[in-house]
Amino acid sequence: MYDVPIGVFTSIDAGLGVNFDVVCELGVKTIQLHTPRRESRTNDCASAFLYKLNENGIRITAVFLGFEGESYETIEITSQTVGFVPSKTRAARLVEAFEISDFAKLLDVTYIGSHIGFVPHDRRSSEYAEVVETIRSLCKYLQKNSQSLILETGQESVQLLIKFIEDVACNNIFINFDPANLILYGIGEPIEALKMVAKRVRGVHCKDAVATTGTPGVDWGREVPFGQGEVNAEKFIKTLKEIGYKGALTIEREIPEQPERQKEEIGNAINLINSIKTKIE
Numbered sequence: 001m002y003d004v005p006i007g008v009f010t011s012i013d014a015g016l017g018v019n020f021d022v023v024c025e026l027g028v029k030t031i032q033l034h035t036p037r038r039e040s041r042t043n044d045c046a047s048a049f050l051y052k053l054n055e056n057g058i059r060i061t062a063v064f065l066g067f068e069g070e071s072y073e074t075i076e077i078t079s080q081t082v083g084f085v086p087s088k089t090r091a092a093r094l095v096e097a098f099e100i101s102d103f104a105k106l107l108d109v110t111y112i113g114s115h116i117g118f119v120p121h122d123r124r125s126s127e128y129a130e131v132v133e134t135i136r137s138l139c140k141y142l143q144k145n146s147q148s149l150i151l152e153t154g155q156e157s158v159q160l161l162i163k164f165i166e167d168v169a170c171n172n173i174f175i176n177f178d179p180a181n182l183i184l185y186g187i188g189e190p191i192e193a194l195k196m197v198a199k200r201v202r203g204v205h206c207k208d209a210v211a212t213t214g215t216p217g218v219d220w221g222r223e224v225p226f227g228q229g230e231v232n233a234e235k236f237i238k239t240l241k242e243i244g245y246k247g248a249l250t251i252e253r254e255i256p257e258q259p260e261r262q263k264e265e266i267g268n269a270i271n272l273i274n275s276i277k278t279k280i281e
Helices: 020-026 043-056 075-081 087-106 126-144 158-168 179-184 190-196 233-242 259-279
Strands: 006-010 030-034 059-064 111-114 148-152 173-177 201-206 208-210 222-224 249-251
Touching (some): 020 043, 111 173, 111 201, 126 148, 158 173, 179 190, 179 222, 190 233, 233 259
Parallel strands (some): 006 249, 030 059, 173 201
């Protein structure tokens, strides 16, 4: 059996993940945490949340950065608003990332997850150099808190992501592999991409999708429940075992506007993952 934990996304305050009560009800023992609002990033909130975690035997595997003004409405809007690439918000977001890192330290979290944004394809451009320097500054700050950065896959090819990580040149930068994002953004086949970045993977999302029927890279694909799309859930989990991944399998199904459906589909994903794990030697 492939003996690794299953996780889900949740929040301290309102967010995209499931309610913490649902986390407990589902019986999972690891979570990735969406960035809490500024007013929730206090010592008292951290202490209260740690108490709830300890009481239920749950641990946080990563805190994911998120910023005001980000939108995934279309791929074009995503490129203009998400992560550290948009120049107008870059400096302020870096400062906020430092603050979130400090809060995560109160929660004893060692991995900070993030989308970079759409990394410029021209590695000789000034814009690319500026984004590299921004992420390098973030990595250096995380080092002070004994933390590492895990970059989410999806908004650039894994080949470019590898080059970007090499250019940042810090020893605390890794990958959170999301197979569905490669399909949603129309930029690659997940299993082969996973093999290419195997040694850098420190977190994964169990998320699924089907490709767009329009123009890849311009039109979104469609997210579907894990196991019902083009990722090939069984092959994905078997490949994780083959590359030696021992971290959590974190289910991402962010439809908070439909809480009952969200809970049901995550529960189904847990059952599917457990059935696959038992078949893997």
